[in-house]
Amino acid sequence: MKDSLRLTALLLGVALLGACATNAGLRESNNLALYQAHAGEPVDSFSYYGSISGWTLLGDTTLAVWPRPSRAYLLELHGPCSDLAFAHAIALSSRMGQVHARFDDVTPLSRGSTPFPCRIREIRPLDVKALKRAGKLAQDQSAPSGT
Numbered sequence: 001m002k003d004s005l006r007l008t009a010l011l012l013g014v015a016l017l018g019a020c021a022t023n024a025g026l027r028e029s030n031n032l033a034l035y036q037a038h039a040g041e042p043v044d045s046f047s048y049y050g051s052i053s054g055w056t057l058l059g060d061t062t063l064a065v066w067p068r069p070s071r072a073y074l075l076e077l078h079g080p081c082s083d084l085a086f087a088h089a090i091a092l093s094s095r096m097g098q099v100h101a102r103f104d105d106v107t108p109l110s111r112g113s114t115p116f117p118c119r120i121r122e123i124r125p126l127d128v129k130a131l132k133r134a135g136k137l138a139q140d141q142s143a144p145s146g147t
Contacts, residue, residue, distance in 0.1 A: 032058040038131040039074045039124035045098040046073050046123060052092065057084050063106065064126060065092070067099075072126040075106060081118035083108035093117065 035058055046067065053066040060080040066072045084090070087108035092099050105117035 031056070032062055034134055035062075035064055035074055035126065035131065038127045038134065040127070042101070042122050042124050044123070045100040046071075046125070047097055048092060048094045048099045049097065050094075052090070055090055060084065063090075065090075065106075066128075070128055072128050072131070074124040074126055075120050076122040076124075077106065078119040078121045081106065081108065081116075083110060083113065083116060084118070086110050086113075091115075099123070 035056075048067050051067075053069045055066065056064045058064060058074075060082060061077045063075050063077075063084065064072055065075060084106070087110050089109040091107040091109060093104040093107070094100075095103070099120070101120050101123045104120050106120060107115045107117040109115055
C-alpha cells in the first residue's frame with residue numbers, strides 16, 4: 001500500500017513539474033513573439049557604456065537587453081546558451097563602447113559556476129514604447145474580469 005501511495009505521489013509530482021515546464025515554455029514563447037513583433041531590422045552594433053539597465057531571457061538563444069531604460073535590443077545568439085536560464089546577471093563584451101553582432105558575447109553570471117560566453121549572432125533594436133503598450137494590453141486582456 002505504501003509503495004502504491006509513493007508511486008502515485010511521484011507520478012503526480014512529475015506531472016506537475018511537466019505542467020510548470022510547459023507553462024513556462026509557453027510564456028517564454030509568447031514573450032519572444034511579442035518582442036520579435038516590436039523589433040526593427042538587424043543592426044551591426046549598439047552603444048554600450050559598461051552597464052545595462054535590465055535584461056529579459058526569451059529562450060535559450062534569445063534575450064532582450066536594456067543598455068538604458070529607454071533603449072533596448074533583441075539579441076539572437078549563435079546557439080543555445082543554457083547557462084542564461086540560471087544567471088543572476090549578465091555581462092556584455094564590447095569594443096570601444098560598441099557591442100557588435102558576430103564579434104561580441106553575452107556572458108551569463110551565476111554564483112559558483114564558470115562563466116561561458118555566448119556569441120551574439122544578430123542585434124535588432126526594440127521599439128520600447130510600443131513594447132510597453134503591447135505588454136500592458138496583454139496584461140489587461142489576461143486579467144480576470146468582474147468581481
